[in-house]
Amino acid sequence: MSISDEETMATDSTVHDYEVLVVGGGPAGMTAALYTTRLGHRTAVVDRGGGRAAMMQEVHNLLGVTEETSGNEFLSVGRDQLREYGCDIHNDLLVSCDSTEDGSIRLCGNNADYRAEYVVLATGFNDVRPEPPLPRTGRGLHYCLHCDAYMFVDEPVYVMGYGESAAHVAAIMLNFTDDVDLLTRNDSPEWSDETATMLSNHPIDIIHEDIAGVQNDKDGWLAALEFEDGMVREYKGGFAMYGAEYNNGLARNLGCGINDDGTVVVDDHGQTTVDRVYAVGDLTPGHNQLPIALGEGAKAGISLHFELREFPRDLDVIEKQGPVRSDEVPGIPDELLEQEVDFHTYD
Numbered sequence: 001m002s003i004s005d006e007e008t009m010a011t012d013s014t015v016h017d018y019e020v021l022v023v024g025g026g027p028a029g030m031t032a033a034l035y036t037t038r039l040g041h042r043t044a045v046v047d048r049g050g051g052r053a054a055m056m057q058e059v060h061n062l063l064g065v066t067e068e069t070s071g072n073e074f075l076s077v078g079r080d081q082l083r084e085y086g087c088d089i090h091n092d093l094l095v096s097c098d099s100t101e102d103g104s105i106r107l108c109g110n111n112a113d114y115r116a117e118y119v120v121l122a123t124g125f126n127d128v129r130p131e132p133p134l135p136r137t138g139r140g141l142h143y144c145l146h147c148d149a150y151m152f153v154d155e156p157v158y159v160m161g162y163g164e165s166a167a168h169v170a171a172i173m174l175n176f177t178d179d180v181d182l183l184t185r186n187d188s189p190e191w192s193d194e195t196a197t198m199l200s201n202h203p204i205d206i207i208h209e210d211i212a213g214v215q216n217d218k219d220g221w222l223a224a225l226e227f228e229d230g231m232v233r234e235y236k237g238g239f240a241m242y243g244a245e246y247n248n249g250l251a252r253n254l255g256c257g258i259n260d261d262g263t264v265v266v267d268d269h270g271q272t273t274v275d276r277v278y279a280v281g282d283l284t285p286g287h288n289q290l291p292i293a294l295g296e297g298a299k300a301g302i303s304l305h306f307e308l309r310e311f312p313r314d315l316d317v318i319e320k321q322g323p324v325r326s327d328e329v330p331g332i333p334d335e336l337l338e339q340e341v342d343f344h345t346y347d
Contacts, residue, residue, distance in 0.1 A: 014112040016090070018044045019308055021107065021116035023094055023250060026053045028281025028293035029122025030078045032270075035301025037087040040332035041308050044088040046107070046114060051124055052282065053290070057138040060147045062290050086339035090114075097250050105254070105276060117276065118304055119254075121264065122297070123247035124282035130160055130185065130240050133214050140214075140222025140237040145169055146289060149176050151237070158225065158238030162187040166241035167195045170204050173239075178203065181233065183225075186210045207233075246283060259285060270300035278304065 020036045022029045025047025037043045056071030065074060079089055092109035100106050100115070107114045127143045135141040142148040149172075156179040159170040167189075170182040182204050189196070199206065213226035224234045246262035257265035257273035264279040266272055272279050280296040282288045310331030313324055330337065 015106075016044065016088070016112060016114050018042045018088075018114065018116045020044075020118050020120065020304055021046065021105070021114050022120040022122060023107070024051070024122030024124060024281070024283075025049075025075065025079070025089070026051045026122055026124055026281055026293065027075075027078070027290050028297040029120060030075070030082060031294045031297025032120045032122065032278070032280055032301040032304070033082055033087050033297075034078075034085070035298055036304050036308075037082065037085045037336070039301070039305040039309070040330075040336055041305065042333055042336065044090060044114070044116075045082065046090045046092050046094055046109065048093040049091065052127070052143075052288075055137065059290065060150070086336050094250060097253050099254065103276065107250070118307065119277050120270070120300055120304070121251055121256075121272075121277065121279040121283055122281045123250065125244040125246040125262070125288075127240070127244055128242040130242055133211055134240075135214050135222040135225075135237065136216070136220060139220050140216070140235070142237060142239050144288065145172060145239060146287065148237075148239075149173065152176055155179070155236035156234050157181070158183050158233075158235050159241060160185065160238060161241035163190045163241065163243070164192065164195055165243070167191045167199055169239055169241050171198065171202050174202060174204070180204050181235075181238075182206045183211070183238075184208050207231075244282075248283065251277075251279060251283070261285075268299070269303035270296055271303065 019041040020043040022033045022045045025045050029045060033043050033045045053071045053075055058067050059065050059069045059071060059074050060067065082089060092111045094107050094109045097105060097107040104115050104117055105119045153176045155177055157173050157177055158181045159166050159173060160183045162184045166182065170180050173180045184206065186208060207227065209227040209229045211225050212228045215224040215226065217223045222235055222237050224232050226232050248258055248262055248264055251264045252258060254274050254277050256277060259265055263285045264272055264283050266279050266284045270278040270280045278300045280300050281293040286292060311324065
């Protein structure tokens with residue numbers, strides 16, 4: 001029986017059973033759910049709301065999606081697609097999880113409990129924000145070089161931070177503009193001697209004074225930053241490079257391998273070090289980009305289908321049970337079969 005969004009607001013004693021449960025409603029998680037649902041597996045997404053994709057004021061670098069599309073609009077279309085195919089979406093915050101004796105995984109939320117044969121973790125990370133004063137996020141304060149460097153071509157740019165990543169992003173921005181400042185904000189630099197030599201041999205101004213104020217244009221975009229020594233410097237925008245806090249609590253609870261930086265260890269298909277547990281998107285190593293997240297979700301969804309699909313049946317099973325009977329096919333669950341028939345009838 002399909003469970004509507006309203007029915008997910010249930011008591012703590014409610015347990016929802018699925019073949020695949022995706023934790024996280026971002027691009028990677030929803031793509032994994034899209035594939036497993038369309039490939040005939042009872043699937044749900046549990047999403048607490050928010051996330052980095054939801055914060056995007058404009059979607060960049062995604063073929064077929066126009067620049068004026070916001071992250072929320074992009075995600076809303078994705079949720080509508082999932083519902084149309086029969087995927088359940090639960091608005092809930094999962095607080096704990098564990099493996100059961102039968103090999104399934106049970107996850108406990110604030111609104112209900114969930115049990116699944118396979119779990120996909122797509123819980124992402126949170127960018128570490130520097131202390132205020134700051135420009136507005138998306139209007140002068142940015143976190144993704146590969147998404148937003150294009151908008152700063154031939155414009156004055158800052159990079160905020162005091163570690164290796166900040167130093168190298170500042171140097172990378174010289175590919176787009178000749179006006180780059182590195183702002184340490186009274187923090188002592190933690191980059192290596194080699195990196196210091198690299199910086200000294202590139203036209204980058206390193207400013208150690210902290211920011212005292214922000215000046216914005218009439219449209220809300222950053223115009224300039226004021227510093228504690230009274231200096232004012234004009235900027236179109238820039239990047240804060242203070243690292244990330246990975247939402248890996250559920251992965252740790254399940255015993256998944258964790259890399260030194262907090263990402264979850266996965267293979268090429270998103271399989272973690274724990275059977276039946278996958279991880280995709282920003283929670284895993286690699287570039288944090290929408291197209292990459294979509295690809296990771298698709299690969300995990302296809303891999304899960306290989307694990308879950310009923311046919312072709314293994315020869316050793318056929319030897320024990322006999323040939324597949326006509327009344328055993330199709331292998332898609334009845335509720336998804338009905339959903340698919342209704343979908344095509346509507347078309």
